[in-house]
Amino acid sequence: MKVAVLGCGAIGGVVARALAAGAVPGAALAGVVHREPVDPPDLPVLDASAAIAAADLVVECAGHRALVETGPAVVAAGKDLLVVSVGALTDPALLPALERAGSGRVHLSTGAIGGLDLLRAAAAMGGLRRVRITTTKRAPALVQDWMDDAERARLVSATAPVELRRGPAREIAAAFPKSANVAAAVALAVGDWDLVEAAVVADPAAARTAHVIEAEGVAGEHRFEIRNAPSEETPTTSAVTPYAVLRAIGDLVSTGAVIR
Ligand SMILES: NC(=O)c1ccc[n+]([C@@H]2O[C@H](COP(=O)([O-])OP(=O)(O)OC[C@H]3O[C@@H](n4cnc5c(N)ncnc54)[C@H](O)[C@@H]3O)[C@@H](O)[C@H]2O)c1
Known part of the structure; x- marks a missing residue:
């Protein structure tokens, strides 16, 4: 499974580097999309359309606006979308619009919590x-x-x-x-x-x-x-959140038994 990561901050940066290091068997990093002034030196950087074209799964870790702007194009291209900025779904029109945009599946991250x-x-x-x-x-x-x-x-x-x-x-x-x-x-x-x-x-x-x-x-x-524990990079984010994303990618790619 080729995975593109939208956002390269506290969540996306950890997810992208772990994927690049082979932390999730069966999943490989296609590239990251970000809005920082300087590219991360150690990761392949793509624009959003190239990321969608290259990936089987796009993981959104880039914020509410990025989900609104880019999410529909992911699903419309028939690619799966894993949403981390689930707070954007307070807009009652957004989730139905994502689900109807095309044949890609929409997955919602459990993020910082459990239960x-x-x-x-x-x-x-x-x-x-x-x-x-x-x-x-x-x-x-x-x-x-x-x-x-x-x-x-x-x-x-x-x-x-x-x-x-x-x-x-x-x-x-x-x-x-x-x-x-x-x-x-x-x-x-x-x-x-x-x-x-x-x-x-x-x-x-x-x-x-x-x-x-x-x-x-x-x-x-x-x-x-x-x-x-809060992330040192972005204290509003819990440090465990990227690991919930990596666990979800592992579940999506797994052919073995998964607790659901
Ligand atoms: N579901 C949860 O439990 C949970 C927990 C923590 C954070 N979040 C959400 O996850 C998102 C990311 O959090 P973070 O701590 O990694 O943020 P961050 O500020 O550390 O990083 C955000 C990254 O997104 C990039 N970006 C911004 N707009 C973009 C766009 N339009 N296209 C591509 N990249 C863009 C930035 O350049 C940066 O690399 C936020 O929306 C946050 O609210 C969700």
Whole structure:
């Protein structure tokens, strides 16, 4: 399987270098597409159309806008697409548009979190009553363009955890595009954007990025607590995220048994 990687930052750079080093048997790097002023010296760089032509699978690790701009062309060319910027799917038109664009398949990365398999099973059993995800990050990583000066000041000078926003997953994932992809992933897993409540908490002392997922329904009660080391390159991203992508590529290429 030839894999093109869209984005060469904290996620795409790790994925591309691992593929180039042969870390996923059966998968090879076709090239990377990026928007930095300088090309990475150690990786083959392509433009988006050459990447789509060269690849069987395009992995989007480049941001919400890149998914909107390039995702449909991938699927239209009959190539598979693995989406990491799942927060872009808060736009209700985007996933149906990707799925209808052509014969390529659309895969959604589990990204920085786990437990989505069990949440999907619980949703399939029916009667999920409550699903909540609470994300806690270092305060500076949560500053957003839409915040006014007072909110920014409150955020960066806080000496204790501050809940910044709580609301429906769609609203929170859209408000924190680099930090609440996980809220979108939970909503997509349970198949109900309106059921999932999300909250984002800034913690000046957080050495880890925490995601607590709680669900209740006829299947029982489920609680997952994830405490991820942040990426040094891009602290809004958890360092484990590229390894979730590599695991997904390995699953797609595998002919052996896979836990699903
Ligand atoms: N699903 C999850 O759990 C999860 C977790 C962390 C991050 N993310 C998302 O993954 C994406 C990448 O995160 P990151 O930490 O690697 O970001 P990053 O800022 O470290 O790197 C982004 C890369 O994308 C490139 N880029 C930007 N626009 C592009 C375009 N239009 N075409 C091609 N390349 C482009 C940049 O040049 C850069 O190389 C973000 O959207 C982020 O929100 C998802």
